[in-house]
Amino acid sequence: MAGKKNSIALLLSFSFVLLIGLMLILLLIQIPIWLLLIISLIIAALLTVNMIRILHQQFEQISQTAVQIANGNHSLRIPELETKEFCALGKDLNFMLEKLDKTIYHLAVHREELRLVLSSIDDILWSQSSEGKLEWANEPFQKLFGNIGKKDNVFYTDIIRDPYLLSIIKDCGSSKDKLMKEIVMDNHNYLLSASHNDQAKRCIFILQNIDEIKQAEQMKKDFIVNLAHELRTPLTAISGFAEAMEDNINETNTRYLKIIQNHTQRLIHLISDLEQLIRLERTAAIELQVINLATFFANIAFILSPMVEEKGLYLKIELDEDLPYLTCDPFKLEQVFINLVQNSLRYTITGGITIRSQKLKNEALFEVCDTGTGIDNIHLPRIFERFYVADPARNKTQSGTGLGLAIVKHIVQLHQGSITVQSELGKGSVFSVFLPLLQAPETH
Structure with missing residues (x-):
């Protein structure tokens, strides 16, 4: 194979020596200079054509191999070539292909891991293009909105039917700000989050069911209201009796009674603040x-x-x-x-x-x-x-x-x-x- 690598160099050297020899012979037999130049040009042209043919063949080998690799045959490699320069280029390309194979393998592993993670999440996730075309959606999305299968050119407007959710998604598409909004859909509470991938020109949505959180919040509010109601009556009674006792006790007990009154009033104020906060949280209405x-x-x-x-x-x-x-x-x-x-x-x-x-x-x-x-x-x-x-x-x-x-x-x-x-x-x-x-x- 070493001989093949140097064949072009040997051919060029031999051709050069042959050309010089022919020129000397022609000079000795006194052929005119113009004829000598024509013969030299013909020989040089033949040598150039032959060299171009060899280089073209090796270039075609690299090109055909690259096309097959681009079509998915990643195991294919560029063969060892005769020309030293093309051989070095082939080795560099093969080294690059090895690195590319490793990168593709790691990307495939990460993609599968991401698929497993997304499939195990109960939250509803999907990605759509800037035009509204669904790029991918996890299983909970398809359970809620309908199966999209492997159809091409499916848009979110073809799957999602809730008017309020559709309007939010549309507004999100026209804004680059990150979205986080609570919505009610089919008597369930959801938290919708959206973020933009500017590089891929996509928007990723997460829809989380927060029914349990809302239920827990309501239970907490009900507990506070009931607690405040149960405490207000005895505290009011304690405060009233303490005021009634002020005129009938000595100076020392008056100081103790004052402490009781202060702490009772503090608890009453706390209950009032709690009740006010719960009332504010229960309604978003304001009278302008x-x-x-x-x-x-x-x-x-x-x-x-x-x-x-x-x-x-x-x-x-x-x-x-x-x-x-x-x-x-x-x-x-x-x-x-x-x-x-x-x-x-x-x-x-x-x-x-x-x-x-x-x-x-x-x-x-x-x-x-x-x-x-x-x-x-x-x-x-x-x-x-x-x-x-x-x-x-x-x-x-x-x-x-x-x-x-x-x-x-x-x-x-x-x-x-x-x-x-x-x-x-x-x-x-x-x-x-x-x-x-x-x-x-x-x-x-």
């Missing part, structure tokens, strides 16, 4: 009205003035003249600012609280700023959770129920708004409430 913000906040200042004056603090209201009115549920929004100010009062020793308003492009911003002790950054992500108290030890005498800020967040979300907090230890806190500039519903 157009309110005058100056009058609205003047009323809040009047309600809170006894608590503010008792602590020797100030409460300032600074309203944006460009935002005289707001469409909201006034009773629920009043609770938001009362809770926020009361929360600030608990942890403000000197200075006071300022409520500011500002009109933004499409929303209104309300800030409740205090000069209190501030909140450590580690507590800020959880500050709106139920029963979460950032630092129970910092003001035990003024600690609340741990539900006030949770109620605030829920009411703000009912208004399609959001709330954030910025705080620094020793420098106070700023609670920012963002509310959309809604239109009040027309009345007839």
Whole structure:
């Protein structure tokens, strides 16, 4: 085979020597130069044609092998070729094919593993193109919506019939944002999640049945309501009897009685907050009205003035003249600012609280700023959770129920708004409430 590899080189060397020899002989017999050149060109052309034929044959071998490999015959390899350069190229291509075989094998393994994982998941999964064509769907999808088999060009609109789900999927196709939404379909609760694969121009959907979660949430709410109802009656009785006993006991027992009254009132407030939070969670309805913000906040200042004056603090209201009115549920929004100010009062020793308003492009911003002790950054992500108290030890005498800020967040979300907090230890806190500039519903 080594001889074959060097055949082209030997042929060229022999041809060159032969050409030189012929030229010398022709010169010796005094053939004209022009004839000598013609003979040399003919010989060179014949040699070139022969070399091109050999190279073309070897190129055809590589090309035919590549076509068969492309058609799926991955075990095929390029044979050893005569020309040294083509032989080296064949070896490099064979090495690349070995690497490609290993990659294809690993991809097949991972694909099978993914198939097994997807088939074992109870959640409904499917992928569709940007045009809505179903690319793949797992077994739970086909059980719920219908078997798609191995049909080509099946679109989600051919399988899914629920109008609300269809509208959400359509909206998701026109938006690149990640989607997460709760829906009710056939009397079952689902959580729909969608994410885009921009590279493949596909959208992947996950539909999870959350009936058990909803049932557990409802059981928890019912338990809290029943517990609150059962506790309110004895606590009210204890509070009433404690007040009746105030005039008939000595000074020492009066102090003990005061402790009983304080803790009883604290439990009653806790029950009231629990009941209010459950009521808010049970209904998403709000009664929108157009309110005058100056009058609205003047009323809040009047309600809170006894608590503010008792602590020797100030409460300032600074309203944006460009935002005289707001469409909201006034009773629920009043609770938001009362809770926020009361929360600030608990942890403000000197200075006071300022409520500011500002009109933004499409929303209104309300800030409740205090000069209190501030909140450590580690507590800020959880500050709106139920029963979460950032630092129970910092003001035990003024600690609340741990539900006030949770109620605030829920009411703000009912208004399609959001709330954030910025705080620094020793420098106070700023609670920012963002509310959309809604239109009040027309009345007839």
